[in-house]
Amino acid sequence: MEKTMRKGDRGRRIIGSLALCSILLGLYFGLIAAPPDAYQGEAQRIMYLHIPSILTAYLSFFIVFIGSCLFLWKREKRDDILAYSAAEIGVLFTGLTIIEGSIWGKPTWGVWWTWDARLTLTAILFLIFVGYLMLRSLIEDESRGAVCGAVLGIIGFLDIPLIHMSVYWWRTLHQSPSILRPDKLPWENVHPSMLIALSVNFVAFILFYFYLLSLRFRLGEMREEAKALKLYGGS
Amino acid sequence: MGSWEYVFLAYGIVWFALLLYFFLLKRRVRKVEVELSSLRSSGDYQKNA
Numbered sequence: 001m002e003k004t005m006r007k008g009d010r011g012r013r014i015i016g017s018l019a020l021c022s023i024l025l026g027l028y029f030g031l032i033a034a035p036p037d038a039y040q041g042e043a044q045r046i047m048y049l050h051i052p053s054i055l056t057a058y059l060s061f062f063i064v065f066i067g068s069c070l071f072l073w074k075r076e077k078r079d080d081i082l083a084y085s086a087a088e089i090g091v092l093f094t095g096l097t098i099i100e101g102s103i104w105g106k107p108t109w110g111v112w113w114t115w116d117a118r119l120t121l122t123a124i125l126f127l128i129f130v131g132y133l134m135l136r137s138l139i140e141d142e143s144r145g146a147v148c149g150a151v152l153g154i155i156g157f158l159d160i161p162l163i164h165m166s167v168y169w170w171r172t173l174h175q176s177p178s179i180l181r182p183d184k185l186p187w188e189n190v191h192p193s194m195l196i197a198l199s200v201n202f203v204a205f206i207l208f209y210f211y212l213l214s215l216r217f218r219l220g221e222m223r224e225e226a227k228a229l230k231l232y233g234g235s
Numbered sequence: 236m237g238s239w240e241y242v243f244l245a246y247g248i249v250w251f252a253l254l255l256y257f258f259l260l261k262r263r264v265r266k267v268e269v270e271l272s273s274l275r276s277s278g279d280y281q282k283n284a
Contacts, residue, residue: 027246030246031242031246036238041238042238042239042241042242043238043241043242045242046241046242046245046246049245049246049249050245053249089256092252092253092256095252096248096249096252096253099245099248099249100245100248100249103241103244103245103248104241104245106241107238107241208253212256212257212260215260215261215264216260218264219260219263219264219267222264222267222268222271223267225271226267226270226271226274229271229274229275229278230274
């Protein structure tokens with residue numbers, strides 16, 4: 001057990017160091033190396049945060065979905081801890097995505113917010129998972145809270161395909177994807193210097209996300225251990 | 236507000252929020268670690284007694 005924990009700590013430290021290096025590189029590429037956009041000017045640099053943060057949030061809610069399904073199937077506490085941890089961090093990244101989008105929208109669209117389909121569905125995603133966190137903290141019976149949370153986590157994840165497809169299904173102010181397009185490869189649509197900045201920032205966000213997730217997961221595990229020790233008096 | 240001001244506002248908010256969450260999470264972990272070690276030591280004490 002001790003050996004596993006030490007191994008986990010070492011792994012976390014390596015991911016943390018890699019995340020720090022890639023964050024610094026991402027800041028260099030996003031703020032200095034990448035050229036300004038021909039139409040959006042310098043404000044386009046916000047996209048080097050906006051796209052990686054929403055993709056990280058999608059990944060996080062996918063982990064909530066997987067953890068919730070596994071928990072409902074096998075009833076193992078570890079899966080619930082994973083889903084709960086991923087939901088907390090996913091809410092943070094979704095909230096930041098909405099803020100970044102709003103700051104980018106003001107100089108580009110002329111408004112901080114508009115009730116566009118993609119923006120509204122992203123706000124709904126944020127509210128669903130804020131609700132998830134509230135539900136988990138309000139239900140006193142933990143096993144019931146875990147089951148309710150798992151059901152809400154699965155339902156909440158179903159909003160993500162809607163967000164992705166919203167720009168195709170409805171007439172929206174939000175532009176269609178530049179990277180995840182079915183008809184074009186990313187480098188056919190985005191200048192290589194911008195694609196490098198975006199990729200470096202994406203790697204930085206993913207590494208930092210996994211660092212935070214492993215730390216939050218460890219917190220959940222330790223809380224469970226503390227509860228068990230309190231219940232059985234360390235025997 | 237110029238374009239660069241929006242850029243710095245976005246970068247500032249994002250990295251401030253992420254670092255704040257990171258430090259608060261570290262603090263939560265440390266708090267539970269302390270609680271856990273005191274629970275373990277009191278459990279050992281009970282066993283030895």
